[in-house]
Amino acid sequence: MSWFLGFDSSTQSLTAIILDTDTGTVVRECSLNFGRDLPEYGSPQGVLDHADPLVRHANPLMWVAALDKLLARLRADGVDLGRVRGISGSGQQHGTVYLAPAFADGPLPLDPARDLAAALKPLLTRATAPVWMDSSTSAECAEIAAAAGGAEAVRARSGSPPIERFSGPQIRRFYQTEPAAYDRTGVIHLVSSFMASVLAGRSVGIDPGDGAGMNLLNLATGAWDPLLLAATAPGLAAKLPPAVPASARVGVVAPYFVAKYGFAAGTPVIAWSGDNPSSLVGVGAWQPGTAVISLGTSHTYFAAMPRPVVDPDGYGHVFGNPAGGFMSLICFKNGALAREKVRDQFKLDWDDFERLLAVTPAGNHGNLMLPYFVPEITPLVLRASPVLRGAPDFVAGRDPAATVRALAEAQALRLRLHSCWMGVPPAVVRVTGGAAVSPGVRQILADVFNARVERLEIGNSAALGGALRAANGVAGIPWADLSAAFCQPVAGDTAEPIPANVAVYDQLLPEYAAFAQAGAA
Numbered sequence: 001m002s003w004f005l006g007f008d009s010s011t012q013s014l015t016a017i018i019l020d021t022d023t024g025t026v027v028r029e030c031s032l033n034f035g036r037d038l039p040e041y042g043s044p045q046g047v048l049d050h051a052d053p054l055v056r057h058a059n060p061l062m063w064v065a066a067l068d069k070l071l072a073r074l075r076a077d078g079v080d081l082g083r084v085r086g087i088s089g090s091g092q093q094h095g096t097v098y099l100a101p102a103f104a105d106g107p108l109p110l111d112p113a114r115d116l117a118a119a120l121k122p123l124l125t126r127a128t129a130p131v132w133m134d135s136s137t138s139a140e141c142a143e144i145a146a147a148a149g150g151a152e153a154v155r156a157r158s159g160s161p162p163i164e165r166f167s168g169p170q171i172r173r174f175y176q177t178e179p180a181a182y183d184r185t186g187v188i189h190l191v192s193s194f195m196a197s198v199l200a201g202r203s204v205g206i207d208p209g210d211g212a213g214m215n216l217l218n219l220a221t222g223a224w225d226p227l228l229l230a231a232t233a234p235g236l237a238a239k240l241p242p243a244v245p246a247s248a249r250v251g252v253v254a255p256y257f258v259a260k261y262g263f264a265a266g267t268p269v270i271a272w273s274g275d276n277p278s279s280l281v282g283v284g285a286w287q288p289g290t291a292v293i294s295l296g297t298s299h300t301y302f303a304a305m306p307r308p309v310v311d312p313d314g315y316g317h318v319f320g321n322p323a324g325g326f327m328s329l330i331c332f333k334n335g336a337l338a339r340e341k342v343r344d345q346f347k348l349d350w351d352d353f354e355r356l357l358a359v360t361p362a363g364n365h366g367n368l369m370l371p372y373f374v375p376e377i378t379p380l381v382l383r384a385s386p387v388l389r390g391a392p393d394f395v396a397g398r399d400p401a402a403t404v405r406a407l408a409e410a411q412a413l414r415l416r417l418h419s420c421w422m423g424v425p426p427a428v429v430r431v432t433g434g435a436a437v438s439p440g441v442r443q444i445l446a447d448v449f450n451a452r453v454e455r456l457e458i459g460n461s462a463a464l465g466g467a468l469r470a471a472n473g474v475a476g477i478p479w480a481d482l483s484a485a486f487c488q489p490v491a492g493d494t495a496e497p498i499p500a501n502v503a504v505y506d507q508l509l510p511e512y513a514a515f516a517q518a519g520a521a
């Protein structure tokens with residue numbers, strides 16, 4: 001009886017996966033959408049409305065309310081959570097939760113008679129949490145760079161130059177805009193370590209997968225970097241949880257979850273990680289050779305790296321690989337949100353998307369798009385307006401077919417352009433996230449990357465990675481065995497590159513790069 005539970009607290013949803021490692025099967029997979037299932041939090045896409053498009057915050061109480069609701073649903077469905085032998089999980093990266101000293105000091109005041117949101121609300125020193133979609137900290141990035149000896153010095157220590165969505169610049173902004181609330185803050189958590197803390201009923205540490213997304217962790221030492229801390233905000237060292245190894249057993253499930261949902265007392269909790277590092281192991285790409293493209297709310301491209309490599313353009317990151325060593329990552333904000341905008345603009349559904357991709361040719365008759373529907377991260381574009389070039393009908397917004405293909409090709413070409421710096425053209429790409437189910441999208445990726453594109457049986461790779469990390473951390477099951485059991489491609493869903501299309505995209509790439517360069521200015 002070896003059940004392991006993995007969570008993913010993502011931008012728009014909370015997912016749980018329970019695996020049985022004895023039988024190599026998924027016992028249960030369950031997801032809750034913040035917009036649909038928790039409408040009282042007023043966050044249809046997981047974030048709160050704000051007049052400034054650069055500001056994106058979420059209510060952390062929504063995440064814990066989702067945890068209560070998801071576990072209650074599993075219990076009501078008859079899932080015996082008492083059989084779970086270990087728990088881990090992941091969270092959307094970079095987001096920060098600000099909590100009173102009491103959160104850090106001892107057992108959390110959780111009481112089965114009231115829900116998690118009610119118990120934790122008094123412990124928040126900031127009602128909202130800035131998340132990865134926030135781009136409002138350009139000034140703070142410049143200040144941190146100046147104080148730390150330049151952006152390159154920050155990158156050399158932390159794996160990334162100062163980046164708007166990263167936790168350090170966000171913490172600095174809080175310190176500068178609300179100094180009294182910053183002073184009252186006893187501990188600052190990431191989404192991942194906050195959720196792990198709630199499960200364990202006490203404040204727990206941050207792993208190097210997610211910690212590297214803060215501009216605060218020294219990648220060489222695996223510890224908080226004193227120079228970066230000082231450049232970010234005063235007294236920060238005392239407000240950070242410990243930096244812990246990815247496989248650390250950070251605690252056991254809190255009595256609250258034993259009493260309310262039937263977990264066995266003493267069930268170990270393994271440190272949570274970021275959603276991308278967790279997906280790396282969740283798709284079985286924990287060793288170099290296979291690249292991963294995640295097509296969720298964000299689009300990301302990442303791969304395990306034998307050694308850290310630097311993006312000369314400053315957009316790439318180095319994070320800790322939960323299986324040991326490092327991973328490189330590049331992230332785009334115009335992923336699912338851009339797809340949804342095009343879908344709504346032409347009143348389409350996802351079947352229409354598929355049909356339109358099938359009837360339009362590679363290269364899209366020269367119709368090109370820079371899909372900046374929301375402010376972009378890679379490259380940094382702070383306005384939200386897509387740029388179109390090509391036939392008059394397309395440019396005027398009257399050609400749904402050309403627009404759907406232009407978006408899918410733009411997303412694929414941008415993934416390729418901005419991942420070249422990793423220096424390892426992939427032979428195999430594993431796709432995950434919502435749009436990975438689209439055969440048309442998979443074929444475009446195969447043709448743009450000239451690589452075989454595989455989709456996995458279990459789609460929620462970040463939650464799956466959490467469950468695998470629990471199995472590895474608690475029972476010591478080797479990564480190779482876990483990947484063989486749970487990370488197999490769906491046989492009929494592999495896309496092989498079509499040579500004629502590969503040639504079209506190879507020729508288009510420099511032209512698209514020049515178009516993007518002009519459009520980013």
Ligand code: XUL
Binds near residue numbers: 010276296
């Ligand atoms: C990665 C990033 C996003 C979030 C949300 O750097 O910002 O991928 O992790 O999923």
